[in-house]
Amino acid sequence: MGQAALKRRDVLTRTLAASLVPLLSACGRDARPVADRLAARIDEIPGGWTGAHWERGHRLRGAVPVWSSSAAEPKRAQVLVLGAGIAGLACARRLRLRGIDVALLDLEDRPGGNSRGHRIGAGDALGQGLRCPLGAHYLPTPGPEAVEVAALLEDLGLARHEHGRWVYEERWLCHSPQERLWWRDQWVDGLLPPAESSELLAQYRRFGELVEQARREVGFSMPSTHHAWSPAHQALDGKTFAAWLDEHRLTAPPLRWYLDYCCRDDYGADATQVSAWAGLHYFGSRHGFMSGEEREAVLTWPQGNGWLSERLAAPLADAFHGGRTALRVREERHGVQVLVWNDKAQVAERWDADRVVMAMPLFIAARLVEQPPSALVDAAAAMRYAPWLVTNLLLDGPPLERLGAPLSWDNVVYGSEALGYVNASQQELDPSRGPMVLTAYRALPESQRRELLQEDWRAWAGRVLADIAPLHPDLPERLQRIELMRYGHAMSIPHPGLRGSTSLGALRERAHGRLHFAHADLAGYSVFEEAFTQGERVAGRLIG
Structure with missing residues (x-):
């Protein structure tokens, strides 16, 4: 191995060890061995950037050809x-x-x-490769205001109107298990942290009541342009969601983490950056604030919205x-x-x-x-605009699991800066235990846009693996390929x-x-x- 490769591996090992310490120390394990295994695998495993030609867009920053050209x-x-x-x-x-x-x-x-969708591993033993998303990976079943979306789904054979209600093609409704959260060293069902105290449960209930009150008195719809904009909307749009939560004394850390996660997932920024209108719209335009065993019905595919x-x-x-x-x-x-x-x-x-x-x-x-x-x-x-990183990990088989709820479609770590990972292969309904794809999502601060576009792909892959490896002990050995999609301006905040x-x-x-x-x-x-x-x-x- 050359000196450059040795230096890169050493840097990756130190970076990974630092990232892994908080997660692994909670389990009583040393971060260094796992970091060594990950750094070695990143250095040898094939992969790289895929899916975007951001340099084409940057042509506008240089000397633009004149009309006569x-x-x-x-x-x-x-x-x-x-x-x-x-x-x-x-x-x-x-x-x-x-x-x-x-x-x-x-x-x-x-x-x-x-x-857009993608195929990872195309051209090798997998033939055409495995399907996976490069961006958005699901579509909630539309509400009554989304008439254009409902008509599209009907045109595509995904929905039909029977006896006054919409019935969706079960093949593409998200299969169970749908969601799980890494919470206190084990997986628990759902993404809302368990209410382990009466005080937290009271805050959950209070937030749910406030969402329902806002739905009645202010009104929300998806798409938002199908609901008239009012002074009440304008007032909510004039403050941050975090400020609104503070006003209502909704300060419990598990609730605030969950609401931050929801905002980062839909908007690319947390509750301190998005408006109170946006924070309430997330729940008010869809399913309200759900808890317990309820799940929002979503349509999803191996290649996501591709x-x-x-x-x-x-x-x-x-x-x-x-x-x-x-x-x-x-x-x-x-x-x-x-x-x-x-x-x-x-x-x-x-x-x-x-x-x-x-x-x-x-x-x-x-x-x-x-x-x-x-x-x-x-x-x-x-x-x-929020920068985003979407990483597809090709595994040669399902990874080892830790305690708790089984591998789900959406898998999120409590307290993580990342947004978790999706089992892109869940909708395939393939009974074999062969290769599969995990798709990891991360919304980045605007300050990291330049770093995202300029840094080596292995450094970003290392950060992604540092989030996931503690959850699956054999992940370094299961990995066959890593492909990353970067968006400098993924979505409006x-x-x-x-x-x-x-x-x-x-x-x-x-x-x-x-x-x-x-x-x-x-x-x-x-x-x-x-x-x-x-x-x-x-x-x-x-x-x-």
């Missing part, structure tokens, strides 16, 4: 959709169904945005143009011109369209439009004042000349229901 005749579409995430796919799909000539461009080679994005994209195969980075958007009297960089051909292209849909994060849209509307400038300046801003409302509610905006950013946070509905609404506006 594209000598070829412009390409033409009636409607040009820039961005093939869920909002862009939803918009283009609806336009195509109505016979409108549409082209869909994205800087990535594959559509889906934060809802299953949905693949089906949204299928009828658009001839309209999709991947590896195209939009550089400039110029609105003119009779149309819109777009300058695009074709990464495969390494040339600039021009596109002409009657209308353009900006289905991308707002901070990017504001860079592209040559004369951006003031609402876009203001909204983009107000946005904050709904910080105080964002959701109720007039600039977001202006972008949501109307066209700005020949430009339309469709993205989850317009809801202030990023989930499938918001993105899909934004795309559908803009398509409806274009269809007339």
Whole structure:
């Protein structure tokens, strides 16, 4: 082994040992041997970054080609959709169904945005590899307000309306066991920490009552744009969720940890950063505050929401143009011109369209439009984005388990900075005990964005394994491959004042000349229901 490899292993061993000490010391075990085994495996195991070409987006930071750099005749579409995430796919799909000539461009080679799937281990003994998510991994069954999402699920054969209610395809409803929490050196069922004292139970009940009161008196819906915004919403949007909890004397550490976890899971930031509206919306727009044996019904697939994005994209195969980075958007009297960089051909292209849909994060849209509307400038300046790391671990078989509840679909460690891991293979229904995939999620502080993009993948893999290895003693030996997906700007953080801003409302509610905006950013946070509905609404506006 070379000197560089030895030095890297030593650094990894020290890093892993430091990370493992808090978890392993509670079990009376020395962190160093486990750290040594992990560091050795990281150094030899295949893996690396996958799924994203962030350097294409960073082309906007350099010298952008001028309009005259594209000598070829412009390409033409009636409607040009820039961005093939869920909002862009939803918009283009609806336009195509109505016979409108549409082209869909994205800087990535594959559509889906934060809802793409992946195959890990492709090309080796696994053939096509095992399916796993690169981002969002589930969709809650829609509530009564989510009519667009319900219609999509019906179109895809996932739901049918019988006797006045929706019935979902059981094959893709999350199978049991669904959730477990590593709590006091063992796994317990569910993610809410057990109420081991009357004081904690009283706080759980009080928070549940306050959520129900807010549902009655303020009102919440998913998607949020289907509920009228009121002064009560604005008041909640003006303070942090942590401040609201403090006002109501909800201070029990297990409750506060759980609520922080929920905020980080949905919004990429904890209760000290997101608004009280966002914190209550998490529960009020879905299932309330659930405890005991209740579980929210969710749809999930081995590749996560990649299953949905693949089906949204299928009828658009001839309209999709991947590896195209939009550089400039110029609105003119009779149309819109777009300058695009074709990464495969390494040339600039021009596109002409009657209308353009900006289905991308707002901070990017504001860079592209040559004369951006003031609402876009203001909204983009107000946005904050959470970086994310999604890590897929290919194992040659199920890992050893510690005490308590069995391996579940969602597995979370109490007190951890990470968001736990998903058993991506749970929905496969394969009776064999062969290879499987665990998908680990981590929302990072904004201050770590540069580090995420620049640091070696093994360092990040080491941090992920340090979270999981104490829970599965043979994990270092089970590992066959590690692949990591990094998002520098994964999702909008709904910080105080964002959701109720007039600039977001202006972008949501109307066209700005020949430009339309469709993205989850317009809801202030990023989930499938918001993105899909934004795309559908803009398509409806274009269809007339």
